[in-house]
Amino acid sequence: MTIIPALHMAGISKTFPGVRALDCVDFDCRTGEVHAICGENGAGKSTLMKILGGSYRPDAGEIRLNGRLVHLTHPRQAADAGISIIHQELSLLPYRTVAENIFMGRELARFGLLDRRQMNKRAAELLRRVGADIDPEGQVSTLSIAMQQLVEIAKALLLDAGILVMDEPTAALDERDAQNLLSLIRGLREEGVAIVYISHRMPEVMAVADRVTVLKDGQKIWTRARHAAPVPEIIRAMVGRDLKDFYPKRPSSGPGKVLLSVEGGANAALRDISFDVRAGEIVGVAGLEDSGKAHLAQALVGDEPLSAGVMRVNGKPVSIRSPRQATAAGIGYLPGDRKRDALALRQSVRDNALLTLRSMAGFFARPQRAALSPAAIDSELRDMDVRAADFGQEIGTLSGGNQQKAIIVRWLAQASDVLVFVEPTRGIDIAAKAAIYQTMRAFADAGRGIVVVSSDMPELIGIADRILVMHQGRIAGELPRGASEEEVMRLSLGIAQQEPREAFA
Amino acid sequence: MSSNAISMEPASFNHRKGLPIAAVLAILSAGFFVVIALATGESAQLSLQGIVGLLQRMVALGLVAIGQTFVILVGSIDLSVAALISAVAVLASLLMQGDPAMILPAIIACLGLCLAVGLVNGALVAYGGINPLIATLGTGLIIQGVLAASFADLQGAVARQFQVLAYGGMLGIPYSVLLLALLALAAAFILNKTLFGARIYAVGGNPDGARLAGIHTERLVLAAHVIASLFAGAAGLYLAARLQSGTPWIGRDGIYDLESIAVTVIGGTILAGGKGGVAGTLAGVLLFASLDASFNMLGIDAFLKQVLRGGIVIAAVAIHAVRYKGHVA
Numbered sequence: 001m002t003i004i005p006a007l008h009m010a011g012i013s014k015t016f017p018g019v020r021a022l023d024c025v026d027f028d029c030r031t032g033e034v035h036a037i038c039g040e041n042g043a044g045k046s047t048l049m050k051i052l053g054g055s056y057r058p059d060a061g062e063i064r065l066n067g068r069l070v071h072l073t074h075p076r077q078a079a080d081a082g083i084s085i086i087h088q089e090l091s092l093l094p095y096r097t098v099a100e101n102i103f104m105g106r107e108l109a110r111f112g113l114l115d116r117r118q119m120n121k122r123a124a125e126l127l128r129r130v131g132a133d134i135d136p137e138g139q140v141s142t143l144s145i146a147m148q149q150l151v152e153i154a155k156a157l158l159l160d161a162g163i164l165v166m167d168e169p170t171a172a173l174d175e176r177d178a179q180n181l182l183s184l185i186r187g188l189r190e191e192g193v194a195i196v197y198i199s200h201r202m203p204e205v206m207a208v209a210d211r212v213t214v215l216k217d218g219q220k221i222w223t224r225a226r227h228a229a230p231v232p233e234i235i236r237a238m239v240g241r242d243l244k245d246f247y248p249k250r251p252s253s254g255p256g257k258v259l260l261s262v263e264g265g266a267n268a269a270l271r272d273i274s275f276d277v278r279a280g281e282i283v284g285v286a287g288l289e290d291s292g293k294a295h296l297a298q299a300l301v302g303d304e305p306l307s308a309g310v311m312r313v314n315g316k317p318v319s320i321r322s323p324r325q326a327t328a329a330g331i332g333y334l335p336g337d338r339k340r341d342a343l344a345l346r347q348s349v350r351d352n353a354l355l356t357l358r359s360m361a362g363f364f365a366r367p368q369r370a371a372l373s374p375a376a377i378d379s380e381l382r383d384m385d386v387r388a389a390d391f392g393q394e395i396g397t398l399s400g401g402n403q404q405k406a407i408i409v410r411w412l413a414q415a416s417d418v419l420v421f422v423e424p425t426r427g428i429d430i431a432a433k434a435a436i437y438q439t440m441r442a443f444a445d446a447g448r449g450i451v452v453v454s455s456d457m458p459e460l461i462g463i464a465d466r467i468l469v470m471h472q473g474r475i476a477g478e479l480p481r482g483a484s485e486e487e488v489m490r491l492s493l494g495i496a497q498q499e500p501r502e503a504f505a
Numbered sequence: 506m507s508s509n510a511i512s513m514e515p516a517s518f519n520h521r522k523g524l525p526i527a528a529v530l531a532i533l534s535a536g537f538f539v540v541i542a543l544a545t546g547e548s549a550q551l552s553l554q555g556i557v558g559l560l561q562r563m564v565a566l567g568l569v570a571i572g573q574t575f576v577i578l579v580g581s582i583d584l585s586v587a588a589l590i591s592a593v594a595v596l597a598s599l600l601m602q603g604d605p606a607m608i609l610p611a612i613i614a615c616l617g618l619c620l621a622v623g624l625v626n627g628a629l630v631a632y633g634g635i636n637p638l639i640a641t642l643g644t645g646l647i648i649q650g651v652l653a654a655s656f657a658d659l660q661g662a663v664a665r666q667f668q669v670l671a672y673g674g675m676l677g678i679p680y681s682v683l684l685l686a687l688l689a690l691a692a693a694f695i696l697n698k699t700l701f702g703a704r705i706y707a708v709g710g711n712p713d714g715a716r717l718a719g720i721h722t723e724r725l726v727l728a729a730h731v732i733a734s735l736f737a738g739a740a741g742l743y744l745a746a747r748l749q750s751g752t753p754w755i756g757r758d759g760i761y762d763l764e765s766i767a768v769t770v771i772g773g774t775i776l777a778g779g780k781g782g783v784a785g786t787l788a789g790v791l792l793f794a795s796l797d798a799s800f801n802m803l804g805i806d807a808f809l810k811q812v813l814r815g816g817i818v819i820a821a822v823a824i825h826a827v828r829y830k831g832h833v834a
Contacts, residue, residue, distance in 0.1 A: 053717070055716075055717065074719070074721075075716055075717045075718070075719050076719035076720075076721070079718075079719045080719075085717070087717060091711055091713060091714025091715075091717050091718070092711065092714060093706065093707055093710030093711050093714065093779055094710065094711075094779075094780075095706075095710060095779055095780035096706055096707075096710060096779075100703060100706075103703075104703075104707050104714065104715065104718040104720070105704070105707065105715065105718030105719040105720045106718070106719070107700050107703050107704075109699070109700040112699050112700050112701065113698055113699055113700075114698055114699060114700060114702075114703055155718075
């Protein structure tokens with residue numbers, strides 16, 4: 001190969017505590033090329049781009065720009081080297097004008113004095129270029145999220161960068177704005193910009209990419225020219241992995257009566273949510289990060305209550321406006337971010353296991369008696385095989401698996417009918433995972449129900465009796481037991497929805 | 506692919522056409538003062554002299570609060586200003602000992618002290634990652650402790666000539682009021698018209714975004730703390746000139762730390778940073794000054810005065826909260 005690529009990253013590795021985020025990844029992008037990166041959540045796409053942007057330093061590997069070795073230690077250096085990044089999270093100043101945002105950090109000034117007229121003029125030009133009719137002097141907080149996204153894109157174009165990275169640039173855009181953006185990308189490619197395009201949306205990748213690289217679990221699976229990478233191949237590479245057979249056997253008997261049902265549920269993040277959970281059943285919820293699956297869990301437990309629709313528990317309509325009401329109705333919650341949402345890290349294992357019982361107990365309940373006594377909760381903790389030297393030790397010192405088991409004990413003690421698990425085994429090692437799956441199955445077999453929201457697809461397929469797949473705040477489809485990862489991924493990407501041959505826009 | 510001509514709705518901005526917060530607040534404060542003056546028959550308060558007196562009440566708190574506005578705009582806070590004011594007042598009178606030749610050296614020494622304290626505060630917050638409440642509370646306690654241990658009584662006095670700052674004037678306007686006006690204009694200019702100002706807002710509005718935009722956020726936080734300390738120093742010098750000699754308790758007795766934060770927030774600068782400005786802060790100071798003057802005219806006792814002030818602070822911030830909500834929704 002004689003061509004020197006505009007961007008060449010070689011052997012990039014990055015480890016965070018407990019996670020190998022990137023493992024010796026090679027990546028390059030030529031001038032006048034759109035190179036798409038695909039991968040599941042947590043595959044390492046964003047980490048790779050944060051390294052390129054100078055936010056993270058790699059543990060190993062090197063970055064070359066037009067063949068020249070560079071060390072990027074601050075976002076400023078990356079920008080000066082001609083790398084412009086449109087970040088996934090909005091990084092705007094809500095109370096400043098659009099023009100001030102576009103020029104943030106690169107303000108036009110003479111002798112330190114701002115040249116607002118010039119900035120407004122240039123900003124208007126950039127906004128026209130991204131096809132956004134936005135007043136550069138307006139305040140950002142008055143704009144819709146989609147408009148703000150377009151401001152972010154205009155901001156990235158300001159740099160006139162040789163390398164442009166777009167991390168899910170269309171996440172908040174509707175079809176029309178997304179189409180505008182794609183034609184803008186084609187224009188930039190003509191101008192010789194090297195574009196790295198990260199997206200979950202397969203149709204966009206197909207429409208715009210010249211080459212496709214698939215990352216998975218921090219490793220590069222392959223890089224291929226677009227014509228050599230049909231969508232099913234990409235999806236298979238994104239999800240393909242060894243399935244270990246550690247999921248518990250499902251009972252042969254069918255599910256029992258309906259424990260929990262939702263009809264027409266909706267709130268700011270959800271629409272048309274209808275499903276039910278039967279006794280003995282584990283219902284999985286799949287979807288991409290922005291699909292609304294986490295919001296569904298929060299709605300069920302009253303953290304982000306439904307504003308419309310009917311929820312029934314054991315056939316009785318219930319109004320759940322707060323987690324306390326959910327707990328009283330028999331719904332328990334095991335959040336995805338255990339450290340932040342589930343644990344009092346500096347309190348004992350026992351205190352953490354007793355948390356719900358204590359909070360639901362009457363004001364005059366005697367703290368050391370009956371179910372609230374240390375002896376009662378200790379025996380439950382032992383039954384769950386929570387391994388701690390002493391249940392009086394701080395729960396923060398336990399492994400993730402044991403912490404999760406202690407939280408399960410918390411809800412068993414409360415005798416909840418339905419448990420809502422989010423990412424039940426995130427950050428938990430294989431052996432403890434199996435134990436948690438066993439516990440979940442045993443809970444369901446005892447005539448109760450589970451809703452499990454997870455980004456880990458083999459886990460969902462292995463543990464759930466059926467899977468609801470969410471896309472853009474709706475349930476895009478339901479898959480029975482034994483669904484393949486490809487089927488789940490297709491629904492998550494919103495591809496299956498397009499199958500009814502509707503006229504294109 | 507048919508991309509039909511798209512008729513985009515113009516992005517709708519609800520530019521609020523009403524008066525800015527600062528103007529509303531200033532008019533309310535002045536109106537309150539006038540009404541009370543008329544109601545109590547103290548119409549002398551409405552003469553030029555009375556109004557100058559009202560403005561002079563604003564000087565000390567106004568200077569501190571302008572500095573406080575800078576730190577709050579970058580999303581930090583400074584609780585050490587009260588102690589620093591005392592330190593500067595004591596240092597000024599100690600160094601001058603009534604000798605006019607020592608005026609300039611004393612001022613330089615005082616501002617040097619402020620620069621050092623500002624650098625320490627800024628370094629602790631920006632580079633040390635220490636919560637600004639704790640970091641500046643700590644430096645404030647250290648300064649206060651050193652003062653209390655070293656200076657039990659009044660130490661020396663400032664030079665007579667230096668007191669012109671508090672008691673002299675031109676065209677009937679005291680130099681101190683002119684100083685406040687000048688520094689306020691300078692601060693407003695810096696925040697609104699310069700690169701530095703734009704970056705102050707960027708750092709406070711979205712620290713991560715500012716960093717990703719290539720801004721060295723730590724340097725700006727440091728600079729804001731230095732500015733706050735220097736403004737506190739100016740207030741300390743003014744108080745020394747007015748009282749002739751500094752005591753170790755001037756700053757603390759004036760509650761300049763908490764009141765400077767209160768007026769800044771009343772003026773519409775949000776504690777999270779990134780929104781607000783000097784005009785609002787000065788309007789907040791005017792509110793406090795006219796309340797004080799009015800309570801005096803009404804003969805309200807000192808304790809009730811505190812209660813009323815407290816209530817007004819809460820009410821003002823609550824009004825902002827409501828406005829903000831309505832604005833977002």
